[in-house]
Amino acid sequence: MSEAAVVTIEAEDPVLETVFAQEMVRQMRAIDTYGTYDNWPVEKILAPFVLTKEQKREIPVVGDPDEIVMSRVKAFYNAISAMIEKECGLMAVPMLNLTHEGFGRALITVGKLVVMDKTLRDVHRFSFPTLSKMKDEADKLLSVALELVGKHSEVAGL
């Protein structure tokens, strides 16, 4: 599967206009050391995050996920961190830990408060069925995190 060739997001997708999609693009450009994405449309930059069931199945889950996949997972949780930070005004720190064979844990802390704690598995296949589903997941994580910050503001401020 040549990933660059698979553009699974429509250029007219309204989700591309959202703050989340813009933050994702910003995160992806941040890790694009060689400027490969400079002339790419946003739907092409975000395309690897959207895979059909068949495309997912084609990716083997043997061994540790490669650096490209890892950087994508990081970009996703970095984007959520950045959005938490923007909303609550406190620094949010993401931390990604892979243990073995694509298993791991993604964590976001604000002060001494854990605002997101997700167990990861099959990281090799990290993706979403649609861009809209990806945004839904981000929104869910964001709202849970902000609720926690609101409820435990003392710990979040430590």
Added chain:
Amino acid sequence: MSEAAVVTIEAEDPVLETVFAQEMVRQMRAIDTYGTYDNWPVEKILAPFVLTKEQKREIPVVGDPDEIVMSRVKAFYNAISAMIEKECGLMAVPMLNLTHEGFGRALITVGKLVVMDKTLRDVHRFSFPTLSKMKDEADKLLSVALELVGKHSEVAGL
């Protein structure tokens, strides 16, 4: 430097009798898949944690630290986690994250509370000047963690 040959801890060191040293030995045995340590005295098992200034200087800090060093760092923070758990009765989860060239972050969470958060650098040289200093560091981390759990028990119980 042949590490196995450098036994820097006295067999009579009273620190070896403490709960901390016993927990450290337990952690080291847990990762000793091939039973290499089975017939080793405890002072030999813990010896790699104690290095003189000169011994530390001899270790190059170029590139990523190897698996053996990493497992030692993990053993140290796992031991602290285990002690926190014993003291407060809540599950403590350690997480170690190396970014690049021996820099990283060690974190222990209890519930949604971050009870320890340490920036690591020169992980290649992870060690202490004496066994007693190692125990002091562990005691300090433990007492700060337990104080946090006591103060923010609601978040720690989440």
